[in-house]
Amino acid sequence: MAKVAFLGLGVMGYPMAGHLKAKGHEVTVYNRTTAKAEKWAAQHGGAFAETPREAAEGCDFVMSCVGNDDDLRSVIFGENGALAGMKAGAVLVDHTTASAQVAREIAAAAADKGLGFVDAPVSGGQAGAENGQLAIMCGGTEDAFDKAKPVMDAYAKATIRFGEAGAGQLTKMVNQICIAGIVQGISEGxxxxxxxxxxxxxxxALVAQGAGGSWQLSNRAETMVDGKFDFGFAVDWMRKDLGISLDTARQIGVSLPVAALVDQFYADVQQLGGGRWDTSSLIQRLRVLKGEKI
Structure with missing residues (x-):
């Protein structure tokens, strides 16, 4: 069992940290809103800290799961950041969906301090986090990955290393590009x-059993038909992720016409007031175009 810090207790991080504690790890949590960290500690019996540095001190592993590149930098760097408190030989694992660039930036800073780093964005949504059934896409050195994998197994159903730092984030971009096209296709169907x-x-129900089947169709079709979207992965976050994917595509000279189009469709959903709706809400845009009330 390891001494672990978990930074960021959103809809994903809160249950992920809980699985670590349930597996017997010694867990200290940090959240920007301290009240949520206090609540987690009271519920799970772990500890909480006032700063990322405090949470990270003496830990074997530090896990982070925050909103975006800037949020990530704010909990990792600086005098109160996690890197300032980590001991030599410890491993930093970042579960944020962020850019490959920031992953490489953190990896270099960690290496300078004798620390390991793994960029490890996840897929599976809130339900996957709550049930400990996340797919984790990793980048980093083999040594850091091999050390961190048994700890990540507390909330994972599949964990694979795809290469050096940044490879995990690039793989997550593939995931989001695929989801965008699938959800639009299901919405139209x-x-x-x-x-x-x-x-x-x-x-x-029938199409899901054939070649048109997908996780999205099996798990979202009924709620899409019913117009229910007050759950799941928010449109605002999907646009953030697609923005990262499209920026990266431009950098490497790749065309993503469908992803770019669906990103604009999600912008339309935001204009409808659906920024916090689940990503399956793309169907609402089609209903509005047809003149239906939503």
Whole structure:
């Protein structure tokens, strides 16, 4: 069992830290809103700290899961950042969906201090975090990954290293690019089914058993038909992720026409007031275009 710090207790980090404690690790948490860290400590029996540096002191592993590149830098760097408190030989594992650039930046800073680093964004959403069934995409040295994997296994169903620092973030971009196209396709299919007079839920249940099946279709079709989106991965965060993917694509000279188009469709959903709706809310845009009330 290891001494672990967990930085960031959002909808993903809160249950992930809980799984670490449940597996017997000694866990100290940090959150920008201290009240949430206090709540976690009271619920799970761990400890909380006032700063990332305090949380990281003496730990074998420091896990982070925050919002974006700037949030990540704020908890890692500076006199109160995690790197300032970590002991030599410890490993920093970042679960934030961020840029490959910031991953490489942190990896270099960690190496200068004799620390390991793994960029390890996750897929599986809030349900995956709560059930300990996340897919984790990793980048970093083999040594750092091998040390961190048994700890990450507390909340993972699959964990793979894809290369050096930044490779995990690049793989997560692939994940988000694929999801964008799939959700738009499902939205169009379900909207077509309803307009054609079919029972869209029944259609989805059958299509999910064939070549058109996907996790999104199996897990989101019913709520899409019902117009329920007050859960899951928010449109605001998906646009952040697609922005990172599109920026990276431009840097490496790759065209992502479908992802770029769907990103703009998500902008339309934001304009409808759906920034905090689940990503499956793309179907609402189609309903508005048809003149339906939502």
């Amino acid at each position: 379900l909207h077509f089914a309803t307009a054609a007079g079919l029972d869209a839920k029944q259609v989805a």
